[in-house]
Amino acid sequence: MNPRTDARVTLDPEDWDEFRSLAHQMLDDALDYLQNVRSRPAWQPMPDSIRDSFAEPVPKVGIGAAAAYADFKERILPYPNGNIHSRFWGWVQGTGTPLGVMAEMLGVTMNPHMAGFNQAPALVEHQVIRWIAELMGYPVTSSGLLVTGGTMANILALNVARHAKCGFDVRQKGLQGTDAKLLVYGSSETHNWASKGIELLGLGREAFRVVPVTPEYTIDVASLRETLQRDREAGHLPICIIGTAGTVNTGAIDDLQSLAEIAREYNVWFRMDGAFGAWARISAKLKPLVAGMEKADSIGLDLHKWIYLPFDCACVLVRDGGLHGAAFASTASYLTQYERGVIAGGLPFANLGIDLTRNFKALKVWMSFKAHGLDHIAKVIDQNVDDIRYLAECIRQSDELELLAPVPLNIMCFRYVRPGLSDAALNRLNTEVLLRIQHRFS
Ligand SMILES: Cc1ncc(COP(=O)(O)O)c(C=O)c1O
Known part of the structure; x- marks a missing residue:
């Protein structure tokens, strides 16, 4: 007997039929979970017994896929933070879509290495980037990369700046x-x-000039100009202005036209953080709100927020594609490119960011864009803004509730008010209301 073949082990299913039936069960359960999301609380606290159970030791001996799945259903599935629920409010977190779930499954089934390579998945990412660039008003000479989130998109762009x-x-x-x-x-x-x-790039937090905002929570353009002028006269080197379309606190949109002009005047980069707000551009009704964003040197936008795709998925676009490559490209002998074969076309995605091994995020974008169409997605965005504006109007008319900031997009800040209470007392009261709602009515 050949000891080498005798001792072979595998992580493949021992019985494919049995695994197939378990996998079908998983898929059915997943679809039930999505379809019936509204019948469950958005969030529920975990019993101590569940919380404590995660201190279990390393499983040296496996329990099998069916038992591991049963454990998942009992201890994990019922206790998410709740962001896929229609009554989840308070943070800017997307929901995902049923099609996104399936696309994710298909993507990991292929599990291609997305540094680049001569493969259809790479063409899908190229195409998706081109589509997004076109939607954002960027030229064909721009470049882009799908990344984990807005944070990564912004940090990569700051490195290019x-x-x-x-x-x-x-x-x-x-x-x-x-x-x-x-x-x-x-x-x-x-x-x-x-x-x-700024810390990560070694500039140090003091290098971030924090410019005050207007009563609408947008950057005070005059103050920005004064700060830039003062710094330049002091011999400092301004490298980048960050503008935001849709701030995380209130959805405020900076005066992007002015930022583009100032950036040109002072020869600095204009970086546009449009984590969710950039997508206002695909709606005919909302597009004027983000006018000027197409003039930015770089735009960051999340697809796991207002495009509703499952985490994680965001995109960094750089207007000057050559510059983007020049900031990151590197070579290694084990990554030598040939004109034919698997590595023809090189590793373009690895050369536009930090990650070498990347997953196939582009598939869920591609399938979602194709299946739903951008016009339909724009309608969902419009509807979201209409709902919030309606709610804001209700709050304006209420004696017991108070709007705390303008409502330009899909974020609304409000609180309960009671006469005679100080601001601090009102904040404490509202925090308590918030936490009780989470615990009791979610
Ligand atoms: C304006 C803005 N920028 C950046 C981010 C960070 O994005 P991510 O959570 O995808 O890293 C967010 C997240 O809410 C955001 O709203």
Whole structure:
């Protein structure tokens, strides 16, 4: 007997028929779970017994797929944070779609390596990027990459901005290449990816010039200009202005036209964070709100928010595709490219970001765009904004509720008010109301 063949082990099912029937059960359960989402609470607290049960030891001996699935159904499935539910409010988190679930399954079935390679999945990502660029008003010479989220999209773009505007070879010399202080500008309502990114790129948090906002929570353009002027006169090196279309707190949209003009005047990069708000552009009704975003040097946008795809999926676009590549491209002997064969076409996606091994995110975008069509998706976005505007109107007419900020898009901040209570007391009361709603009525 050949000991090598005798000892062979595998992670494939021992009995494919049995596995197929379990897999069908999983799929049926998953579809029931999605179809009946409204019949469950959005969120429920976990009993201590469930919470404590996750301290179990490393499973050295397997229990089999059926038993592992039963365990998943009992201890995990009933306890999500709730974002796929129609009564989940309070955070900017997408829901996913049933088709997105299926596309994700098909994508991981193929499980292609998405650094690039000579394969149809790579063409799908190229096509999806082209579609998104076109929708955002970007030229064909722009480039883009699907990434995990808005945070990653923004940080990659900030790296391109640093490369483009620092005036020396930052890839070679790092931040030792200059004595000048490289500075980034954004409003106090900028999402905290900016602090994380600025730290990560070695600029230090002090390099983030936090510009005050107007009563509408948009960047104060005059103040931005003054800060830039002062910094330039002090010999500093401004490299990037961050504008936001749809801030995470209130949905505010910065004056993007003015930001584009100022960026040109001061020769800095204009980075547009449109994590969800950029998609207003695909709606004829909302498009004027984000006018000017197409002038940005780079746009970031999430597909796991207003395009409703399952996590994770976002996109970074860079107007000057050459610059994007120049900021990230690198080679290695084990990645040598040939003109024929599996690696023909190279590894374009690995060369536009940090990740080498990437999953097939593009399939869920491609299938969703094709199946639903962008006109339909735009209608869903319109409907979302109409609903919020209706709700805002109800709140304006209520004596007991108060709107706390303008409602330009799909985010609304409001609270319960009771005469005679201080602001701090009202905030405490509203926090309590919020938490009780989560615990009792979700
Ligand atoms: C305006 C804005 N930028 C960036 C982000 C971060 O995106 P992600 O959570 O996908 O990393 C968010 C998330 O809500 C956001 O609203």
